[in-house]
Amino acid sequence: MRARLGPRGTAALWAGKLTAGLSRGLRRGGGTTLPGDVARWVDPKVLTKLSRSLTGGTVVITGTNGKTTTAALLRHILEVQGLPTVANQAGANLIFGVTAAVVNRTSWSGDVPARVGLFEIDEASLPRLVEDVAPGTIVVMNLFRDQLDRYGELETTAAHIRRALTRGPEGMTAVLNADDPMVAALGDDLPRVIYAGLDDPSLLQSGLSHGADAKFCPRCGTPFVFEGVYFGHVGHYRCPRGDFSRPSPDVRATSIVFDGMDGMRLRVTDGQQDADVAVPLSGLYNAYNVVLALAAAKALEVPLAKSAVALRDFTPAFGRMERTVIDDRPAILLLAKNPTGFNEVLRTAIQFGRARSFLIALNDRIADGQDVSWIWDVDFEQLRGVARHIVVSGDRALDLRVRLKYAELPDDQIEVVTDWRDALDRAAQATPAGETLFVLPTYTAMLELRAVLTRDGALQPYWQGRPGDAKP
The missing domain is CATH 3.40.1190.10 (Mur-like, catalytic domain)
Incomplete structure (x- = not known):
């Protein structure tokens, strides 16, 4: 009309x-x-x-x-x-x-x-x-x-x-x-x-x-x-x-x-x-x-x-249980942006996805909220005895690294990688064949990671509607 x-x-x-x-x-x-x-x-x-x-x-x-x-x-x-x-x-x-x-x-x-x-x-x-x-x-x-x-x-x-x-x-x-x-x-x-x-x-x-x-x-x-x-x-x-x-x-x-x-x-x-x-x-x-x-x-x-x-x-929205493939490893993107949401994403990945390999990315830009003290209310202790390898990235990667230290996760299981492409590559490389990589970013970190995956042809631009099929 x-x-x-x-x-x-x-x-x-x-x-x-x-x-x-x-x-x-x-x-x-x-x-x-x-x-x-x-x-x-x-x-x-x-x-x-x-x-x-x-x-x-x-x-x-x-x-x-x-x-x-x-x-x-x-x-x-x-x-x-x-x-x-x-x-x-x-x-x-x-x-x-x-x-x-x-x-x-x-x-x-x-x-x-x-x-x-x-x-x-x-x-x-x-x-x-x-x-x-x-x-x-x-x-x-x-x-x-x-x-x-x-x-x-x-x-x-x-x-x-x-x-x-x-x-x-x-x-x-x-x-x-x-x-x-x-x-x-x-x-x-x-x-x-x-x-x-x-x-x-x-x-x-x-x-x-x-x-x-x-x-x-x-x-x-x-x-x-x-x-x-x-x-x-x-x-x-x-x-x-x-x-x-x-x-x-x-x-x-x-x-x-x-x-x-x-x-x-x-x-x-x-x-x-x-x-x-x-x-x-x-x-x-x-x-x-x-x-x-x-x-x-x-x-x-x-x-x-x-x-x-x-x-x-139905096809999931971008970044919300969105599936793709990174360096021949299946991956699932799960947006996590506040304590309750992060706790539930972790619980879902661990309980239903049997997650062992993670890429967790934390930004503090305007759309994320510039106060990241909320990460101390996230129950990262859920990862103890579960996570095999965690890549930490984003503008506030070091804050997240400190939080994981106090969650008593072993140092040799955590790796800080600040470059977005390198973080994706390293997380995929550390994911054993036959397992799924779980990517848990805050909002603008998700956009940054998706931009890399879009340039690689693994995903379509988020503004084009439904996510595209993953490409190995």
Whole structure:
């Protein structure tokens, strides 16, 4: 549908598209952010004007972990139903990245070849995006400590999200993680809420990790009673005074079976239908991504059974359980960017991937957060007695090396390699034949490593959508 842009909006669109072409032509990147900056400078309302042409409405996904994978799952479901989407699948999740994604997909004449807008957004940027695009659905994944130098404490982040939820358009649906107390509490007094969660008691753990964040009732401040957690503070909880408890999920997985790193099978119900869902993802954190994507699809009136069928041929998003081959060794990239996420990635790699060889890369750039003290809340002790060889790389490789020393990992198992290509080569060389190399980078470290692999032809550029097949 053609957007009504007016002269200023048309100028903004053209400026953004020219910027994208120049960025790619000069190999300065994929044009995933700068075109949005330029277009918004010309017309601050350009995103609003373009989004009005999306006849199927807009979905916004926010939270600390899982935004990109959940957006990719939902996008796949919708497109199988014949609902083309425009999405910022490259992961540029500030307002400029969302604007760039829409500008890039729009034709020079203003035609937007999509019915649904599907945008992941940084938590602090959510209120601004809600104001711009008036989404019909907002999905909130979880809230964990992440980039404290940018966001502050979790209460501040929750306040940003709450403000956006209460200012959303009439008829908006909030899709919330019932198992995260801070997220579930956001649903108070909202007129339309769909809660999603896990209800497989066999996977609950009895104790909170030392890095758990939401331990207290948001109403009275009393410590929660946890019947069990799946990871971090996410699980089944209640206030002993009765002031707050876990909402009953509208969409829930009642059984989860893992097939190593190759995938998992979930039994999911939404109160109307039951469905078996198989996806090529592993780990409990990905089980949440799946049920929240299914809940968002329900909000868009896609039946559970149809969503389940659609996910059979899903392909993971870049850097999120993405497979490739490095020097004839199979490798899996697993983004890890905060304590809870890193703990779960390590647990998944060790428990389901039987990981022995690792490349761990830590950067401290703006998109990563410049305070890396969070690595001391990561349970690297999981690697004791498991890791055969670890290559450490990135801007803050030496900080990571010190952390691994205090995790009491043997010195002869750890190697610091600062050059990105050399780090990949050395990690692959140290991986025995028949085993898989696990690459665990922070966000910008992942982009650096993928850039090397892209130049080698092992992966396609992250801004081109689905990952390409690995090339030996």
